[in-house]
Amino acid sequence: MSTRSNDPSRRPARSGDRRPGTAGRDVLRPRREPGTRRARGLTPTVRARRNRFGLIAMVTLLVAVVVKLVVLQGIDGSAYAQAAEDDRMRVFDISAIRGEIVDRDGNRLAYSVEASRVVADPTIVPDPERTALALTTLLDVPAGELTEQLSGEGRYVVLAEQVDTATTDAISELALDGISFQDDPVRLYPAGVVGGQIVGFVGRDGDGLAGIEQRYEDVLAGTDGERRVEVGAGGLPIPSGIDASTPAVDGGSVQLTIDEDLQYTVQQRLDVECANGLTTRGSAVVQEVATGEIVAMATCPGYDPAQARNTDPELLGNPAVSDVFEPGSVMKAVTLAAAIEEGHATPDTVLSVPGHIQAGDRVVTDAHDHAPIDWTVTGILAKSSNVGTIMLAREVGDQRLEEYLRAFGIGSTTGIELPGESAGILQDSADWTQSRAANIPIGQGVSVTALQMASVYQTIANGGVRIEPRLVSSVTAADGTVTTEPRPEGTRVVSESTADQLAYMLEAVVGPGGTAPLGEVDGFRVAGKTGTAQRANPECGCYDGGGYFTTFVGFAPADAPRYVIAVDLERPTSSAEGGQVAAPVFADLMQYALTSSDVVPSGTARPEFQLTGTAPTN
Amino acid sequence: MxxxxxxxxxxxxxxxxxxxxxxxxxxxxxxPTRRTGPVQVRPxxxxxxxxVGTPTRTRRTAAPARRRAPFVVLVVSLLAATALSLLALNTAIAVDSLQASQQRAANAELAQQVERLEQQVTDARTPAQLAAAATAAGLVPAGAAGHVVLGPDGTSVVRGTPVPAPVPGADPAGG
Known part of the structure; x- marks a missing residue:
């Protein structure tokens, strides 16, 4: 207001009004009309116009401010707030530690430890060469390579992965600019090859790619967490700022039914076999009779899961469950079980067995052709007579035989907790040709896995009740809750009496006059069966020159079975029989298994067997 | 007025x-100079x-002024106290936060140490390592074991066919 009254523009105008001639009259006149002292000197219309203009200007400005405010706070508000927060928040991933895989005694077969990925931001690294020299020995990477990486483009280069904590501590002490760490847990397999095929391995990103690692990925993996930290200009956390962490949920652990010591022994023994130049592949399965649990399962050559990336992919399977072979004579136990269960034979039934038998367009002979011999059924099994077994199978009939084979688990997966299990091959009996109908009872023209073979003999050893093999005993979640895996219900395949009679006959195989005296275990009674099956030659698709699969499957002690062990060896260039090759492996493994489990021999003597008799003349 | x-x-x-x-x-x-008009009628x-009341009022207005001084002092001191305690609180929080970070780092360091030691134990306990250590100590794998079983009448029988272990070093491939 005061500025207006001091406005110099008005005073000259007023004084200009005073004409020189009227100066005398103006002396007594007040300068202004009374009551106009506060007048602005403007007409009311001008003043009103100015007021209105001012008002409009102010309101326009205010409205603009309010609109901008609403836009900032109301409409884009969250986005700006987010952008501001993003600018000062740093998110660090917290990797969940993958769960352990342990054996039945809790020994670690696979576990993870914290480790770091060493990364660099080349735009911050002040002197690539010096930094590279500082890191080269610690990271075990050539200095030249590091220098190249550190001088490269971009803001993120990985210098080394899965670096252990001791090394990262040492690097931290160097306080190098532009070098930082990210969680990168490392998976360790302390036992290496031992149990490797069962445990499996993880890929570069830590996902299970084989074995239990793959099958139990959901349990083992856990859930990654993150840490959100408010940081200052230098990237350092603000002490009183936001520091919110979503903790990682570590993975649960899986306990196997495997006994690591036995697994080691099995692997060692098989490796000896694989090293002899004749065996190209050998598998062994050790199963507990009463529970169906797999105590050991291995194949040579094995692989070390830690070295899976550098291993021939052909070897990265678990042949004991995924590879099939023709079992040969070990299958005769199923044929005889069918014959006994159906009432066509007892162990003492005597048959006049010729040296060969016509089967459709071909002739099946015994291992060595012979004149007709009066063998008991026990003798047929002990001598592994093809002809005698085919004679019994014909009495059972194709359809019934197929039913028994399927009841023993042939042709279907066992449901073991491993990926890639094979069901084997068993054709419908309706499709069997005459020659196939003669081959299947003696274990040719039918394919099984080593695991299935063990399961057949577990059924016999367990009094005719088949319990599907299982490998996982329990799962422990990260919070400590233990879930015991349900044990499969047993299914009765043959009567207890049939199973007992079979067990009795199988003992004869290892006894005097049997095909596998080498399968004997000092101090224990052993029941088992050899197998020598022709191996299909992959070059011609025929049996010629394919060599043999030699097998031995058995259980001990025969009078109170504890373990079933199935051994099969692939020997493409050898004609040695199962009794000479696979039976000793079985005996060594069974010896160790029984001794280490403190199984006390019953002390009872092996019964006398009647292998031959007088065939009824009819 | x-x-x-x-x-x-x-x-x-x-x-x-x-x-x-x-x-x-x-x-x-x-x-009176303010109005020069002829109207002089108004007194x-x-x-x-x-x-009479004025002095008391003056006293009344002066008294609160004296009494306000403590109030002002109070307010100012409250403000100062608040500022100081805020500072102290913030400092304490910062110190706590720093200590928490240090403790967390120490904790992580110890956890890593435990992990490293456990790793050593695990590695040393594998069957292969045990076998190697046992062989190095001159042990050999045991053969078939014999079991002495006591009967109810006090007699004992040996079950199994115990085999003497091989002389260490005589058969290095044994086992």
Whole structure:
């Protein structure tokens, strides 16, 4: 207001009004009309116009401010707030530690430890060469390579992965600019090859790619967490700022039914076999009779899961469950079980067995052709007579035989907790040709896995009740809750009496006059069966020159079975029989298994067997 | 508005003002020179002495001024105390936060140490390592074991066919 009254523009105008001639009259006149002292000197219309203009200007400005405010706070508000927060928040991933895989005694077969990925931001690294020299020995990477990486483009280069904590501590002490760490847990397999095929391995990103690692990925993996930290200009956390962490949920652990010591022994023994130049592949399965649990399962050559990336992919399977072979004579136990269960034979039934038998367009002979011999059924099994077994199978009939084979688990997966299990091959009996109908009872023209073979003999050893093999005993979640895996219900395949009679006959195989005296275990009674099956030659698709699969499957002690062990060896260039090759492996493994489990021999003597008799003349 | 009222208002506005000070100020306003017109009918405004209540009022207005001093001191000291305690609190939080970070780092360091030691134990306990250590210590794998079983009558029988272990070193491939 005061500025207006001091406005110099008005005073000259007023004084200009005073004409020189009227100066005398103006002396007594007040300068202004009374009551106009506060007048602005403007007409009311001008003043009103100015007021209105001012008002409009102010309101326009205010409205603009309010609109901008609403836009900032109301409409884009969250986005700006987010952008501001993003600018000062740093998110660090917290990797969940993958769960352990342990054996039945809790020994670690696979576990993870914290480790770091060493990364660099080349735009911050002040002197690539010096930094590279500082890191080269610690990271075990050539200095030249590091220098190249550190001088490269971009803001993120990985210098080394899965670096252990001791090394990262040492690097931290160097306080190098532009070098930082990210969680990168490392998976360790302390036992290496031992149990490797069962445990499996993880890929570069830590996902299970084989074995239990793959099958139990959901349990083992856990859930990654993150840490959100408010940081200052230098990237350092603000002490009183936001520091919110979503903790990682570590993975649960899986306990196997495997006994690591036995697994080691099995692997060692098989490796000896694989090293002899004749065996190209050998598998062994050790199963507990009463529970169906797999105590050991291995194949040579094995692989070390830690070295899976550098291993021939052909070897990265678990042949004991995924590879099939023709079992040969070990299958005769199923044929005889069918014959006994159906009432066509007892162990003492005597048959006049010729040296060969016509089967459709071909002739099946015994291992060595012979004149007709009066063998008991026990003798047929002990001598592994093809002809005698085919004679019994014909009495059972194709359809019934197929039913028994399927009841023993042939042709279907066992449901073991491993990926890639094979069901084997068993054709419908309706499709069997005459020659196939003669081959299947003696274990040719039918394919099984080593695991299935063990399961057949577990059924016999367990009094005719088949319990599907299982490998996982329990799962422990990260919070400590233990879930015991349900044990499969047993299914009765043959009567207890049939199973007992079979067990009795199988003992004869290892006894005097049997095909596998080498399968004997000092101090224990052993029941088992050899197998020598022709191996299909992959070059011609025929049996010629394919060599043999030699097998031995058995259980001990025969009078109170504890373990079933199935051994099969692939020997493409050898004609040695199962009794000479696979039976000793079985005996060594069974010896160790029984001794280490403190199984006390019953002390009872092996019964006398009647292998031959007088065939009824009819 | 009467002069008295003006005086009072003035006194209220300037807390330490007194009546005499306002007198000269009011005089020009009531001066007859202000109106030069012929209308002299209205009685002229005169200065009157302050009413009886004035001194008490003055005292009343002065007394709160004296009593406000502690209040101001209180407010100022409260503000200062708040600022100081806020500072102290923030410092304490920062110190705690720093200590928490240090403790967390120490904790992580110890956890890593435990992990490293456990790793050593695990590695040393694998069957292969145990076998190697046992062989190095001159042990050999045991053969078939014999079991001495006591009967109810006190007699004992040996079950199994115990085999003496091979002489260490004699058969390095054994086992």
């Amino acid at each position: 009467s002069a008295t009222a003006r005086v009072h208002t003035g006194a209220l506005r300037s807390r330490s003002a007194t009546a005499p000070r306002t007198t000269p100020r009011t005089t020009p306003r009531t001066s 002229q405004l005169r200065l009157v002495t302050a009413p």
